[in-house]
Amino acid sequence: MTFLDRWRERWRNVRDRLVADPRFQRWALNNPVTRPLARRGARAGLDLAAGFVYSQVLVACAQLKLFDLLRGGPLPVDALATKLSLSEPATRRLLDAASSLDLAERRSGGRYGLGLLGAAFAGNPQALRVVEHQPLLYADLIDPVALLRQEKRGALADYWPYSDGDSPKTLSAQQVGPYSAFMAATQPMVAQQALDAYDLSRGRRLLDVGGGEGVFLAAAADRAPQLRLALFDLPAVAARARERLDAAGLLARTDIYGGDFLNDPLPEGADIATLIRIVHDHDDASALKLLRNVRKALAPGATLLIIEGMSGVKGAEPLDAYYGFYTLAMGRGEPRRVEEIEALLRDAGFGKFRLARNPLPALASILVAQAV
Template identity: 40%
Template sequence: MRIPGLRSIANRKAAALFRLTAGFVFSQVLSTCVRLGIFAQLENGPRSAEQLARDSGIRPDKMQLLLEQAERLDLVTQVQPGSWMLDDAGAVVAGDQGIRQMVLHHEMLYRDLETPENLLKNPDKETRLKSFWAYARGRQTLEMKEDTAQDYSALMRSSQSMLADCILDAHDFGRYGSILDVGGGDGSFLTACAERHPNLHLHLFDLPVVADLARKNLTANGLENRTSVHGGDFVSSSIPTMADCVCLVRILCDHDDDRVRDILQNLYASLRPGTKLMIAEAMSGPSEGARLAAVYFSFYFLAMGSGRCRSDADIKALLLESGFGKPRTVKTNNPLLATLVFAER
């Protein structure tokens, strides 16, 4: 920092290091704004700190303290003395339910990561995330109860919108007559596909209790005549074979390599020759988005008790090992959310 030509570089690196050491505090500013409904209150235009304090049930001086920190993180901005409105990042959070739900979900993750060295030493330790993601490690999945499936399905649904857009912008599913979403949850991805491609026939495969949720959701969206829903386990049950393209959206990343091999080998044994397979999930890689995703998901999966953030090369190797051919990578416009890998049965 004493060298004039290098001072700006040193300051930038110092600020980056401080973001790491103080990052939890920054995330708690965001989390507090979400829990207090600050972004929702500012969606319709500027409001005063006093108004926000009254509606949030906290003292005006403490609301002012929160807003000042949120402004420093580009979440809100003071348009004139005492009047606050959304800044760019705050507007994105306000407009996307999935982000808000993930921020609230992080309360569970942060408790599990309070002492991550204990998880590294004892990865079999019970955690909140292991209980929440009930299908982790293949625990009696076919006997899963509806309320358990509803909890994690709701979070997956709320965080699906941006991911679906990312995938659909990167690949034209209109070239197929039909697609099958394996592990498709309540059908949110298929619903997004249906909006883009009105002639596409839709199939969904998931655990029986989740498949029931999917039928209700797809019917509520007026898609019952375009969809077929199938229940089963993607390791032990035969996979339906009528689709031209089979999709695994955020599926392989949740599982360890041995279970991924079981999933892929069951798919290979079930599908017709020539069927396309698409894997879409956040993958490690050289881009900033891929690097950030890998750090986040690696420790998320540590707390969850299964899965890992793989590179596209890792996934291609697993595909080839399972018998699939012609693996190729398709980049999306947001590697923080997903990269696509295609292969052929």
Template identity: 30%
Template structure:
């Protein structure tokens, strides 16, 4: 036997199958490679007809050899494929990195976009877990909402990304909810007004009012005017931390409270309860995990994001019930699942 040959007893022991799983779960290389690809608009260039490494390097302003090594890894993880030697194209998975894809993921990955930028603060997750405090400011020197407000480009990418996913949810929520008898929807903190626009297009007998901060309020006015809703949709600049300037028989809070601590969330709910007309209801559109014993990874990853970005959290059904009780309200009904884990929780005053 050659000295280079191994007997069976000398062979390296087989690794347990869990080894590969843990290495995949703990891998930071692939997530960062995806972020670089998103920032370089690599898939956009490929879809535009640029397919070889040399041309891609010129198009993206990258080091040719380094880009080639990145592309090789993206092929290995099936984001790209080498359809012929030296000729690369995106796979169906890679297509999600195109800016014009219907469900593009660029906003979640590109660090020049607000959420792509915010996710890099996860490098400080250890400190967040140890201290129980958000760590976005540790990474960037400003709190999350201060950064959104101070930079119009980051602000636009944030609200555009939120609207991209929420429009589908709003369509489902409007279609499933019983609007009979509803007269006036007050959308509190409703961004650019997509929920009101969706509702008023489907229910001509209802009018809507949006209460928002000046930036998104201005964009909502333009949206309502362009949609021909100016006579039925009003925009009032204001904050949900102050007494609301308008009352209504239906109030909506969509993806607002998960951004805030329990204490702040109760404060917002109380302001809404005070603005609710007799017999009215509050529609809370949020993720609401139903089975804490079998957590959904999408829910738990979102919850960690809320912890890292600011003092918010994703909440289970029981946690929403506790918040409602603390604000003098109760959950009257919960819708079926909409999309992305969202549901409509209908709250009424506890005395109702």
């Protein structure tokens, strides 16, 4: 430990003792110089304690399609009550709660319109799909200590059936349907981040490993018309991709493969490969096995893009909380820092890493690596 590290440690210890002292807390609130900082800290504490209630207000707004109703303009409470199938008191309670969170906004004449955040959600159906998915996670988090002690099995493991199965290739169309549809519905917002950050037009053949229903490949095909496309996923998922890409008129330029990407050989010949929201679903041993399998399919100099939420990236700090508990309920996986992913990549035969710049790292970061 360096001198600077020791100094920082001593300072933090002093800070912690002060902030934990009730007398200091009262002094900080009464002192006009420190009062704004103390109030911000108190508000942050309230937001943490009430965060579940906030999220449930958002879920209620999403499930009741409130943002769609208000998108056309402000409405009075009685009209909204009829459209929401709620009593007027319940409607007003929801609207006041939503207004306090900037999801709605009080307007003149007793009407309510969209708040700034509500307008953002109204224009982003993919984000609303994630919100509507959240109750599955919330049910598993009712007893977070039991989840941490592995005294209960998370229900999310059933939603993602490949997460604790020994033979994922045997999953049926019915089993893969719910999560495949969810991934397809939420993939466009991730695809946009990746395609804006990395120019695929330099490539000849793109292989999307764990490519789901082919939503990313369809977006990539639009950005780079010269690209040949390839997708690898579980057989039942690959069948869904075939239908989607056929409907999009892309089947002639796409090769679709079904199999287990941990154990089956991956198709060769791609000069760009992608793993989108895949690596953080696996523990270190499985992630390394996957990366080595990808490396076997790539020639030296080929590019691999890992596209997912990553810990420690500025603007994405809360991901350790969200993905940490989401993957715990799911049954495997963990959020990783960029350097931890790079260590796995290095062991798998990749190098020349760089983190591509993108405006929303809380949604996804894009780590570029090269097969060496």
